[in-house]
Amino acid sequence: MTEPAGTDEQSDKKAEPTLLEQMGGISGLIYSSVPVVVFVLVNSFFGLQAAIWGSLGSAVAIAVLRLVRKEPLQPAISGFFGVAIAAFIAYRTGSAKGFFLFGIWASLVYGGVFLASVLVRWPLAGVIWNVVNGTGTAWHKDKPSRYGYDIATLALALVFGARFVVQRWLYNADYTGWLAFAKIAMGWPLYALALLVVVWAVRRSDKRLKAIEEERAAEEENTEAALRLKYSRTPNEA
Known part of the structure; x- marks a missing residue:
């Protein structure tokens, strides 16, 4: 079978x-x-x-x-x-708190890069997702899609910014135990919430691009049908 x-x-x-x-x-x-x-x-x-x-x-x-x-x-x-x-x-x-120093400053750098990508109108959430999936740059030409990725990128920037602010304060206050708690609690759990926004932006963009592609295909089909009808007419009919 x-x-x-x-x-x-x-x-x-x-x-x-x-x-x-x-x-x-x-x-x-x-x-x-x-x-x-x-x-x-x-x-x-x-x-x-x-x-x-x-x-x-x-x-x-x-x-x-x-x-x-x-x-x-x-x-x-x-x-x-x-x-x-x-x-x-x-x-x-x-110092034990030095164990967390790299992550603190990395959060600041990541947050700055994500924020800058929105300012230059190439939001990293859209760039990374579409590069990894090999879907090109059609999303960037569609303003609503780009705006959706702007929001997703800003959500990620907010996560990194919050990590830096909270963990830097704990670092300066010498709260090593709370630093560990903040690193874990503001790690994947907080990142997962931002990813929900990314998923929303991806689905929104995919839906829009699919609709645009279908509309374009329908227009091309109608144009081809009109041309076939035009050239299929006899001289007397014309």
């Missing part, structure tokens, strides 16, 4: 990983919090040096666990480098 046409195409679409899966799934979101928790707990009981090695060890353990379980390694690898940079800064500053 032959399979209906389009079955393979549907299977490919179903097999395409979701955004959550690309980030490592739910387990990946949990794993990303482990080195931070380990760092704070070990620092409280055994000091900075032990906390640094503990956070690095937990990051390596997570990578090994992902390898054994045949899960995507990319989130674990990028997470390890993030922890390594944070641990190095903590070591150089000689």
